[in-house]
Amino acid sequence: MMEARAGITFVTGGARSGKSAYAVELGKRSGRPVFYLATAEPIDDEMRTRIARHQAERPAEWRTIEEPLELARRVNEDVEPGATVIVDCITVWLGNVLEHHAPETTMDAANACAVNEVERLARVAADHKLSLIAISNEVGSGIVPADPLTRGYRDLLGEVNQRLAAMAETVVLLVSGIPVDLRSMSMKREVTR
Secondary structure (H helix, E strand, O other), rough: OOOOOEEEEEEEEEEOOOOOHHHHHHHHHOOOOOEEEEEOOOOOHHHHHHHHHHHHHHOOOOOEEOOOOOOHHHHHHHHOOOOOEEOOOOOHHHHHHHHHHHHOOHHHHHHHHHHHHHHHHHHHHHHOOEEEEEEEEEEOOOOOOOHHHHHHHHHHHHHHHHHHHHHHHHHEEEEEOEEEEEEHHHHHHHHHO
């Protein structure tokens, strides 16, 4: 298990790969106050069950901020400098962005909105010397979706994930509960060339 540090740790992987549990463990080890930024909205019974499971997995003394859209604003307003912030998760947040902006916006406008928001979030994290742990799903490795909206979502999430990974000091891929440090693997490969 790696340690959460000041800066961005980007945690990605497939569904039910252990991303949230890994991020919670990083938060516990951070030695800082922890704020849990939950992006899910309890829109149906299945989502309410998921939310309850995540709530039960994190320490009661952590402060939970429920925010489906304005991540940077909420972190800026509600998180003390030097804290650890776990954003769970970017995948659900992006779905919220598309749902709240559709149909009056284009996919290009949604892309600009999403990329701008994660860049603002990164600036707030740097300004407040936060340890930001951003969780997202890796959705582009499977079947090509049949409809344009789902393909657009998949592509946009890939773009957002790339931006977060580029800004992150640490990038971890969870595979069947096993964390793989992608940043250190990338460096090793460059050194051996």
